[in-house]
Amino acid sequence: MAELNRWIGRLATTAVVVLAFVQPPAAQQPGGSDDPVLSIPTFWDPKRRVERPPAGSVQAIRFLTTDDFPPFGFLDENGRLTGFNVDLASAICAELDISCTIQAREWDDLLRALEDGNADAVLAGIAITVAARELLDFSDVYLRTPGRFATRADMEPFALTADGMAGKTLAVVARTAHEAYLAAFFPEVGRKLYPTVDEARAALRNGEADAFFGDGMQLSFWLQSEAADGCCRFIGGPYLESRFFGEGMAVALPRDAVDLKQAIDSALASLFENGTYAELYLRYFPVGFF
Structure with a gap:
């Protein structure tokens, strides 16, 4: 297990996988826009049908997650486990019309529980x-x-090309x-x-840099925070x-777990098609990062 934990990192960041499709993002998103246009990402090929x-x-699923990683898994003001991952697990089970449990464990215990047969999915x-x-x-992404x-909200948009960024300064960690x-x-x-990341984003806000490049999800939360104070907005699309x-x-x-993977993959595709995934995405990521 120690070797397994060395191999597997804390958080999966982003990737292009073989079947990954993203709707065109809004050209300019908030903070700074009173009427943001959000783009809901999709990672499922509409031509691919996953049979259940x-x-x-698959009669039930025992999900494990963590409660210390908002907005994916955390305890609300009433001590109830909630978050994007928690609600997604519930939606998967509802779509499959099966019972499920969703429990929080310490990060170091997650894979041990899966290996020991005390959980079905993490x-x-x-x-x-x-x-x-x-x-x-792994299921589908x-x-x-x-x-x-x-960039700052008061800046004229510019092309994200060598010519468009000529003379500009980019802040990055x-x-x-x-x-x-x-x-x-x-x-x-x-x-520069x-x-x-706090110093790099502050440089953008204070005008020391013309643009900032970083993690889109973290940036979406910063854009709506008091620290940003409505200074800035997304420019261009996702990388x-x-x-x-x-x-x-x-x-x-x-x-x-062949049948379990097939069941979860089919449920994920259905949740996107019926709009449930979009509702969850907008609930937890009100400033979309695609």
Whole structure:
């Protein structure tokens, strides 16, 4: 188990997978917009149909998650377990019309419980890696966190190209995947490195930088925060290269749980088609990051 925990990271970031489709994002999103236009991401191929396993083959699902990682899993003011992952697990079971339990465990206990047969599935952002796939199976990806650019709301929009960013200064956190991405794809654009994300975003807010590049989900929460004070907005669309941003979030499963994986994959696709996924996304991510 110690070797397994070394291989599997805390949070799956974002990725392009073989079957991943994203609706075109809004060109400019908030803070700064009184009428934001949100784009709901989808990671399911509309031409692919996942057949459900035979009736009765999956009668219940014991989900595990964590309660210390908002907005994915946390305790509300009444001490009730809630969050995006929690509600998604409930929606999966409702779609399959089966009973399920959703319990919170310490991060270090999640995979041990799965390995020991005390849980059927873990919905907690287990990183999808080559090493992890040798020991676990994963459902289809249900969420990714892309890299995104933000500028001040009072700036004229500019193209996210070498010519469009000529003379601009980009704030980015040093020694991160986002710095590496800029170095690889925007090598001619000036970058100002900061030791922390708070300092990098403050540089954008205070006008020390013309744009910031970082984790889209974190950025969406900052844009609506008091720290941002309505200063800034997204510009351009999501960047999803898996070499830099990981392979996304999926339900972790035992490798031999073929029927369970098929059932969960079919439920996820149905939840997108019937609008449930969009409702959950907007509930927990009111400033969309796609």
